Amino acid sequence: MSIPIERMVSGDTPFCYMVIPMLIVPAALTRAVIFPGSILPTANNPHSIAVMIGIWLAMTLVVGKAWCSYICFFGGIEEGFAAIPKRAKIRRLDPRLRLIPWAILLFVVVLSGALFEPVYCMWLCPFKAVTEYPAVHSVETAIQMGIFISLFAGLVVALPFLTKKRTQCAYFCPFGAFQSLFNKINLFEIRFDREKCVDCTLCQTSCPTMALSAESIREGRTLMNCMKCGACVDSCKKDAVWHLKGTKVALQPERARLLFLYGAWAMATMFGGSILANSLATMLHWLPWK
Amino acid sequence: MRVRIVAVLAYACAAVTLVVAACVPFVLMGVFTRTVAHAGLHVDAAYTGGTVARTLARNGYQVVVYQPFQPHALQQVDPFVQIAFKPVAALPDHVTEEIDLDGDGQADVRVSFHVPADRHARPAGSVVALNGKYASFTMPGDSSFSRLMVQSDDAVVVRVPLNGAQRR
Numbered sequence: 289m290s291i292p293i294e295r296m297v298s299g300d301t302p303f304c305y306m307v308i309p310m311l312i313v314p315a316a317l318t319r320a321v322i323f324p325g326s327i328l329p330t331a332n333n334p335h336s337i338a339v340m341i342g343i344w345l346a347m348t349l350v351v352g353k354a355w356c357s358y359i360c361f362f363g364g365i366e367e368g369f370a371a372i373p374k375r376a377k378i379r380r381l382d383p384r385l386r387l388i389p390w391a392i393l394l395f396v397v398v399l400s401g402a403l404f405e406p407v408y409c410m411w412l413c414p415f416k417a418v419t420e421y422p423a424v425h426s427v428e429t430a431i432q433m434g435i436f437i438s439l440f441a442g443l444v445v446a447l448p449f450l451t452k453k454r455t456q457c458a459y460f461c462p463f464g465a466f467q468s469l470f471n472k473i474n475l476f477e478i479r480f481d482r483e484k485c486v487d488c489t490l491c492q493t494s495c496p497t498m499a500l501s502a503e504s505i506r507e508g509r510t511l512m513n514c515m516k517c518g519a520c521v522d523s524c525k526k527d528a529v530w531h532l533k534g535t536k537v538a539l540q541p542e543r544a545r546l547l548f549l550y551g552a553w554a555m556a557t558m559f560g561g562s563i564l565a566n567s568l569a570t571m572l573h574w575l576p577w578k
Numbered sequence: 579m580r581v582r583i584v585a586v587l588a589y590a591c592a593a594v595t596l597v598v599a600a601c602v603p604f605v606l607m608g609v610f611t612r613t614v615a616h617a618g619l620h621v622d623a624a625y626t627g628g629t630v631a632r633t634l635a636r637n638g639y640q641v642v643v644y645q646p647f648q649p650h651a652l653q654q655v656d657p658f659v660q661i662a663f664k665p666v667a668a669l670p671d672h673v674t675e676e677i678d679l680d681g682d683g684q685a686d687v688r689v690s691f692h693v694p695a696d697r698h699a700r701p702a703g704s705v706v707a708l709n710g711k712y713a714s715f716t717m718p719g720d721s722s723f724s725r726l727m728v729q730s731d732d733a734v735v736v737r738v739p740l741n742g743a744q745r746r
Contacts, residue, residue, distance in 0.1 A: 293721055294700075296625055298730035318650070319618050324625040328615055337621070342610030346602045350595045404622060404653040425720075475591055532588040539585060547592040551599035558603050 291420045296324035302335040305344050306362075307409055309393060309466040313401025322404050334566070347555045351548070352474025353467040356457055356497075357517035358556040361563070362415045363457050370448035370496065377450045385459045386498060386513065393462035414439035414456055457515070458497040468513045476548045478520060480508040481527035481538045491520035491528055508537065516548070623647045624723050627660030627735070632681065639668040642733075643679055646740060647724075657740040658724035659712070661689065664733035669693045673703075679712065679738065687712050687738055691727060701727050705738050713739040 295301050301324040314322045321327070321337055329336040347355055356363055396408040409416070411432060416422070417440035422429045439460070447455035457464050471477070480491070485505065492500040499514040510520070521528045529541035530548055598606065620626075627644045634641040644660040659679045663669055672692055676685035691703025704716040705727075717727040724739045 292728075293723070293726060294698075294728040294730045296723075297627070297726070297728060297735055299621065299626065314622070314650075315619060319620060320622040321619050322622050325621060327619055327621060329611075337619070338611045338614040339607070341614045342607050343602070345610050345614075346598065346606050350599045350602075402652045404624070404650045475588065475595065532585075532592055535585045535588045536581060540589070543589065544592065547589070547596055551596050554596075554599040555602070 291324075298332075299324065299326035299330065300332045301325045302333060303337045303340040304409065305340055306413065306463045307406045308341065308344060309397055309462060310400035310406045310408060313397060314404055317401070320404070322400060323406055323409075343559065347559065348467065348470050348474075350551045351555055352470045352476065352516070353464070353514065354474075354476070354516040354548075354552050355467050356461075356464050356515040358552045359559050360457075361560070363454055363461075365415070365418075366444045366448040366454050366456050367496065369445050370452045370454060373449055373452060376452040378447075379451075381451065381453070381498065383498065383501060386511070388459050389461055389465035389513075392460060393465040396462050408462060411435060412439065414444050414460070417441075452496075453498065454496045458499075458513070464497075464513065464515070467515075471512055471514065475533055476516060476544065477531050477533060478510050478514060478516060478518070479529055479531040479537045480505060480524075481529060482506075482508045484527040486526060488525070490523045490525065494519045494523035516552075518545075521545075624649070624653065624655040627662070627737070634677070636675075640664055641675060641677060643677065646679075656722075656724035658737040659740065661736045661738065662730075662733040663736070666693065666697065666729060666732055666734060669734065673734075676708070684709075689736055689738075691717070691734065691736070693734065694729070697729055699729070701729065701734055703727055705736060707738075707741075711741060713741050715739070 291301055303323065303325050307323050311321055311323065314320050323337065326333055326336045327338050329339050344355075347359060351358060392408075392412070396412070399407045412435065414436060416436040417433075421436060422432050424430050424433050439456075443456035443460055447453070485508070487505065489502070489505070492502070492505060496517060496519060497513060497515055499511045500520065501511060504511050518530075521530065527538060529538050530545035531537060531541065532544050623629075624647060628647050629645050631643050631645045634643065640663075642662040642664065644662075646657060646659045647655070648657050649655050661677060661679070663673060670693070672690070674688065674690040676688045678684060679686040685708055687708060688706040689703070691701040694701055700717065702717055705712075705714055707714045713725075715725055721728070724737055726735070726737045728735050
């Protein structure tokens, strides 16, 4: 459903976390937030800008880029499509494609700062095809809708189905690239005990976002874009482990895993629960007999 | 010894993240929200209409005139002035007003519209510019952030585009 201009003018537009990287330059220059909505929560808009940025800050401190695997419901859509086929039809993907999200991040941050509008939301977000799509009433909005549908069909439906990977997350999402930066300061990570590793590459095959390379496995690490979903740990027959930065590899990995998972699940249920509750309330509001 | 101290510190910090996670819905979300709210951020005037210039009292309702919106260097929204008629419940069925937008004592535009009974419907009406600084338009017609006539919250919001020469 498209968001009518009335809702944008009145500040009732719910805030989307994907826009956060694009807010930085305009907010630094003028303190203006280039997204329709309200800074503080209102009766019509509990998901205000300050609330959503607050939630994002808290969750990013706790889980870092695990936001993408435990909290992002957009990623859940492509994970669903990736789970349908038994085997991947396309198995080899060029590792250089991992750089695309960084290029898109740079592009949308700079352009949003110059144009004072959330460029990604207006022109590139694949999920606009199934969420707040624009009403087509001009050539411009028809082009926008065409881009949204093409990106959704290609990156969220077809490619995950063919590759069994989260291709939109791995090869397109600028917010995911932005979250990768927080992996540098987050305490939790996944490591491989090189003394036990047999280089079977099962971990590499299982990773949904191509966050492992032969070189990184040799070094016993994941790449910066690891979203800590734990698929590699589950697939490993030897000793891929949860790890805390600064400690010896494979020191109390089960304790590290539990500390991470309890935090991540607390965050996921809190965020997902509030969205589910709001969605149910909206649906109940529209019941015909109400 | 150093390895052991680092390990103890790391696991202590990890345990703290668990406490943080548990505290988010009860305490920390509010703290973070208030911190962001006190950072002095504001929603861009292209969406909000900007700051209020003056409020004109009418018979039971108010006409709120905003400061002209001027876009940032490459921003794609054209300059406009926002006017809000509120509360909707106090408006007559048909409103016709000549309004001084720039505060020089002379009326700049004549705004007229029907107030729809359905609070989600868009008002039909027109804006007639009384001088060359502003642009005329009628609704229903093409709406944009700089040219619109809508019901929003408890107001009828009208945005009058400034003519090209009035750009900063």
